[in-house]
Amino acid sequence: MEAILNEEDARDLGIHPTDRINLSARRANIVAIANTTRNFIGKGEIGIMDEVRRAMGVKGGESLSVSLAAKPESIDFIRKKMRGESLNEGEYDVIVKDVIANNLSDIELTAFVSALYINEMTMDETAHLTRKMAENGEMLKLEKTVVYDKHSIGGVPGNKITLLIVPIVAAAGLTIPKTSSRAITSACGTADIMEVLAPVTFSSSEIEKIVNKTNGIIAWGGGVNLAPTDDIFIQVEYPLAIDPRNLAICSVMAKKYAVGANFVVIDIPMGEGTKIETMEEAKKYARDFVELGDRLDITVECAITYGDKPIGRAIGPALEAKEGLRTLEGSGPSSLIEKSIDIAGIILEAGDVARKGRGKKAARDLLKSGKALTKMREIIAEQGGNPKVTSEDIEVGKYRVNVYSTKEGYVTHILNKAMVQIARTAGAPKDKGAGISLNIAKGIKVKEGDLLFEIYAESKYKLAQAEKLARHMHPVILEGMLLRRISEYMILDR
Amino acid sequence: MEAILNEEDARDLGIHPTDRINLSARRANIVAIANTTRNFIGKGEIGIMDEVRRAMGVKGGESLSVSLAAKPESIDFIRKKMRGESLNEGEYDVIVKDVIANNLSDIELTAFVSALYINEMTMDETAHLTRKMAENGEMLKLEKTVVYDKHSIGGVPGNKITLLIVPIVAAAGLTIPKTSSRAITSACGTADIMEVLAPVTFSSSEIEKIVNKTNGIIAWGGGVNLAPTDDIFIQVEYPLAIDPRNLAICSVMAKKYAVGANFVVIDIPMGEGTKIETMEEAKKYARDFVELGDRLDITVECAITYGDKPIGRAIGPALEAKEGLRTLEGSGPSSLIEKSIDIAGIILEAGDVARKGRGKKAARDLLKSGKALTKMREIIAEQGGNPKVTSEDIEVGKYRVNVYSTKEGYVTHILNKAMVQIARTAGAPKDKGAGISLNIAKGIKVKEGDLLFEIYAESKYKLAQAEKLARHMHPVILEGMLLRRISEYMILDR
Numbered sequence: 001m002e003a004i005l006n007e008e009d010a011r012d013l014g015i016h017p018t019d020r021i022n023l024s025a026r027r028a029n030i031v032a033i034a035n036t037t038r039n040f041i042g043k044g045e046i047g048i049m050d051e052v053r054r055a056m057g058v059k060g061g062e063s064l065s066v067s068l069a070a071k072p073e074s075i076d077f078i079r080k081k082m083r084g085e086s087l088n089e090g091e092y093d094v095i096v097k098d099v100i101a102n103n104l105s106d107i108e109l110t111a112f113v114s115a116l117y118i119n120e121m122t123m124d125e126t127a128h129l130t131r132k133m134a135e136n137g138e139m140l141k142l143e144k145t146v147v148y149d150k151h152s153i154g155g156v157p158g159n160k161i162t163l164l165i166v167p168i169v170a171a172a173g174l175t176i177p178k179t180s181s182r183a184i185t186s187a188c189g190t191a192d193i194m195e196v197l198a199p200v201t202f203s204s205s206e207i208e209k210i211v212n213k214t215n216g217i218i219a220w221g222g223g224v225n226l227a228p229t230d231d232i233f234i235q236v237e238y239p240l241a242i243d244p245r246n247l248a249i250c251s252v253m254a255k256k257y258a259v260g261a262n263f264v265v266i267d268i269p270m271g272e273g274t275k276i277e278t279m280e281e282a283k284k285y286a287r288d289f290v291e292l293g294d295r296l297d298i299t300v301e302c303a304i305t306y307g308d309k310p311i312g313r314a315i316g317p318a319l320e321a322k323e324g325l326r327t328l329e330g331s332g333p334s335s336l337i338e339k340s341i342d343i344a345g346i347i348l349e350a351g352d353v354a355r356k357g358r359g360k361k362a363a364r365d366l367l368k369s370g371k372a373l374t375k376m377r378e379i380i381a382e383q384g385g386n387p388k389v390t391s392e393d394i395e396v397g398k399y400r401v402n403v404y405s406t407k408e409g410y411v412t413h414i415l416n417k418a419m420v421q422i423a424r425t426a427g428a429p430k431d432k433g434a435g436i437s438l439n440i441a442k443g444i445k446v447k448e449g450d451l452l453f454e455i456y457a458e459s460k461y462k463l464a465q466a467e468k469l470a471r472h473m474h475p476v477i478l479e480g481m482l483l484r485r486i487s488e489y490m491i492l493d494r
Numbered sequence: 495m496e497a498i499l500n501e502e503d504a505r506d507l508g509i510h511p512t513d514r515i516n517l518s519a520r521r522a523n524i525v526a527i528a529n530t531t532r533n534f535i536g537k538g539e540i541g542i543m544d545e546v547r548r549a550m551g552v553k554g555g556e557s558l559s560v561s562l563a564a565k566p567e568s569i570d571f572i573r574k575k576m577r578g579e580s581l582n583e584g585e586y587d588v589i590v591k592d593v594i595a596n597n598l599s600d601i602e603l604t605a606f607v608s609a610l611y612i613n614e615m616t617m618d619e620t621a622h623l624t625r626k627m628a629e630n631g632e633m634l635k636l637e638k639t640v641v642y643d644k645h646s647i648g649g650v651p652g653n654k655i656t657l658l659i660v661p662i663v664a665a666a667g668l669t670i671p672k673t674s675s676r677a678i679t680s681a682c683g684t685a686d687i688m689e690v691l692a693p694v695t696f697s698s699s700e701i702e703k704i705v706n707k708t709n710g711i712i713a714w715g716g717g718v719n720l721a722p723t724d725d726i727f728i729q730v731e732y733p734l735a736i737d738p739r740n741l742a743i744c745s746v747m748a749k750k751y752a753v754g755a756n757f758v759v760i761d762i763p764m765g766e767g768t769k770i771e772t773m774e775e776a777k778k779y780a781r782d783f784v785e786l787g788d789r790l791d792i793t794v795e796c797a798i799t800y801g802d803k804p805i806g807r808a809i810g811p812a813l814e815a816k817e818g819l820r821t822l823e824g825s826g827p828s829s830l831i832e833k834s835i836d837i838a839g840i841i842l843e844a845g846d847v848a849r850k851g852r853g854k855k856a857a858r859d860l861l862k863s864g865k866a867l868t869k870m871r872e873i874i875a876e877q878g879g880n881p882k883v884t885s886e887d888i889e890v891g892k893y894r895v896n897v898y899s900t901k902e903g904y905v906t907h908i909l910n911k912a913m914v915q916i917a918r919t920a921g922a923p924k925d926k927g928a929g930i931s932l933n934i935a936k937g938i939k940v941k942e943g944d945l946l947f948e949i950y951a952e953s954k955y956k957l958a959q960a961e962k963l964a965r966h967m968h969p970v971i972l973e974g975m976l977l978r979r980i981s982e983y984m985i986l987d988r
Binding site for chain 1: 508924
């Protein structure tokens with residue numbers, strides 16, 4: 001909340017830009033961040049933002065009194081963290097409350113995120129921050145006392161496994177209130193995909209109602225106020241292109257804590273072109289997730305998965321919704337099926353639905369028998385979508401271009417980042433029908449003129465741009481000889 | 495430079511808030527930082543700041559084309575520094591250029607300052623940054639090939655020694671092109687004081703002309719573009735209330751490098767209520783200044799001075815100008831005289847005007863003989879002031895209140911910070927006549943009803959506020975017994 005003073009008035013009052021000021025009117029007092037100007041605002045006048053005006057219930061022409069206010073206590077704690085000291089639970093509570101109330105400026109917020117990035121946090125601090133991120137937002141209250149959840153670290157296109165895992169787990173009678181994100185820099189998030197099938201924006205009480213009825217949901221996390229600091233930290237991380245590991249782990253686990261999860265599987269895709277490129281780093285993530293879960297009374301199991309190429313064949317909201325639904329209907333790509341039932345299987349074992357080592361089979365049975373499809377239709381119906389929808393019904397972009405191979409060879413690489421960029425250029429995630437359908441998989445031999453992939457778009461212009469990019473980026477790498485054939489998907493470590 | 499897009503347009507173009515965008519019009523192309531809005535700016539429209547409009551030479555209603563631009567290279571280097579790595583000279587050059595061109599957002603700037611604060615810099619890095627801060631601004635070109643300068647680390651009220659040192663040194667035939675700051679949080683900066691006697695805002699060529707003629711000047715540093723990153727870093731440091739030691743040292747030395755200084759004395763006031771509270775810290779500062787000077791081919795000598803109480807008796811622009819001039823005229827407080835001639839003496843020895851150990855005496859002679867006063871009048875005249883001004887002519891605030899002792903005792907403390915706050919509340923530095931005139935010194939015995947100090951102001955209201963604050967803050971501490979009598983001023987280490 002900002003208020004703008006005339007430079008001379010500010011000097012008279014001893015107020016500098018970025019200082020906090022008390023604004024008082026008849027009806028309300030608030031604290032705002034001061035800015036000053038030589039023009040625009042005359043002497044004796046003050047410029048206030050709409051949000052300030054509403055918060056104070058004042059109109060233009062009314063008098064306000066202005067005085068210098070103390071800096072928020074948060075700034076002392078931010079500086080303490082900058083000096084390399086640890087913060088306690090109460091200090092994180094103060095900071096999180098100020099972050100959520102939008103009391104901190106970009107400068108103060110950046111100093112905090114930078115300090116966490118540079119100085120890191122002890123595991124105690126990580127637990128404090130996680131708990132406070134959750135407790136200062138909404139917390140789900142579900143009827144079932146045992147709650148399961150999953151999360152995939154991003155970075156792998158086509159990773160639509162939630163569309164299979166949620167109905168499989170829910171069909172087994174276990175509770176899984178999944179909240180997902182929309183794409184920020186990827187081609188689509190799970191919320192973007194699910195939105196093709198049903199609405200995804202719900203309040204916490206609506207989520208509670210749907211989950212109490214069906215055991216599952218695939219909702220957009222941004223529609224409900226669970227651990228709401230996340231989006232605010234991203235505003236700092238994005239322009240700096242940093243992804244502080246400890247904050248990432250906090251964000252994931254705060255959302256799990258807020259839905260009341262007791263058991264969580266974390267899918268950690270590893271490999272070239274993902275967020276986590278080495279096994280060592282993946283294991284460090286896994287250890288931190290498990291240790292943090294321990295302190296939050298959440299049992300965490302991590303699956304380090306092979307992630308250096310897309311999962312399944314489809315990239316883009318409608319194409320992925322179609323592929324996910326088709327897989328539930330009985331025919332999908334093996335990489336998608338295997339990964340989904342591997343992770344669902346871990347949950348089924350934790351929930352005593354299957355014995356140790358039998359979870360994957362139980363998950364496969366629920367998929368093959370059509371029980372997962374039935375459950376998915378039930379969830380779609382409760383979320384307000386059409387429960388009779390089939391994969392055939394889902395419309396994809398009406399403009400399409402085929403990209404063919406210009407030589408012969410084995411597919412040794414399918415480049416995640418290039419694929420994402422092409423899909424985004426074609427219009428994903430905003431244009432639901434835009435995306436890519438792959439016709440090849442890693443390890444396969446192709447001849448000159450073979451179809452590599454199709455690009456879909458909702459506009460001719462975007463299709464042409466995406467095609468141009470595809471020809472320029474060579475997202476499918478062919479080599480003369482296949483050195484090593486690895487299966488299309490595998491769990492590397494669990 | 496910011497440009498605001500409609501949220502939907504931004505999504506279509508794959509542009510996020512804080513992304514860089516290329517804006518092209520017929521006449522010019524520029525890079526701006528994108529923001530988005532759901533209201534205010536319609537689809538197909540763009541909102542640009544006045545500076546962008548001028549830079550592009552466009553009018554309302556004209557068409558611009560917009561595309562995503564690459565992030566500035568600086569952000570890679572900032573991130574590198576955040577990771578704890580060292581940056582090379584070229585990398586600091588890129589960052590400094592972007593800082594000066596206002597190409598970095600608050601977030602990016604804060605990340606840089608935070609990284610320097612948390613991870614510190616090697617001495618090599620400090621030298622790189624200092625040189626680049628200077629070289630990317632204006633550099634003075636003086637006729638004299640040997641240039642002397644001084645700098646006082648802030649924090650001690652009444653520290654008007656520049657008003658004596660510059661004329662003493664210049665009267666001895668040495669060149670001293672002193673640029674000074676205005677107060678930010680103090681009661682007054684040297685530029686605020688000098689402005690009572692003459693204008694202080696000059697271009698670099700005007701400074702060169704005045705110094706070539708008189709050997710000296712006391713100009714406002716902000717009026718000339720020497721090492722201009724300083725003010726920009728302060729915009730981040732101030733709200734966080736941090737004062738990164740390495741950046742502070744860079745800022746001082748960059749300005750000295752930019753005026754072409756060969757020899758610099760740094761006055762490091764030490765003690766309770768100053769910026770530097772311990773001898774250990776003061777010595778660390780001193781060592782860093784000397785080592786950095788070494789790398790810049792500037793000989794640095796540091797004087798660690800006793801700074802836990804005001805220097806002289808006057809605080810506030812006009813009161814200090816009056817006291818400074820009165821001292822040049824022949825009668826001033828000993829703490830001010832001794833400190834000024836100590837530091838001037840160091841410069842006179844360095845300039846071979848006096849033999850080793852005889853500098854202080856030479857400085858005292860120049861002061862006593864009236865040669866320093868004559869030189870000061872010459873400098874005042876060249877800066878455009880009245881050369882015939884006497885200390886009696888200087889007007890102070892017409893409203894005054896006396897503050898008396900309410901008990902008997904020895905003055906054991908005069909609290910710097912409280913004195914500054916009272917003077918600022920009385921109107922300093924903006925109201926030139928506002929401030930404090932002390933009637934006591936540390937170690938003196940006072941009786942009940944003795945005058946402790948007078949507060950001056952230009953407005954009755956501010957005087958009343960300042961008086962209230964003075965009664966509340968007890969800025970003069972009296973004890974029953976004087977435990978240790980120390981002289982009013984001393985150099986603790988050199």
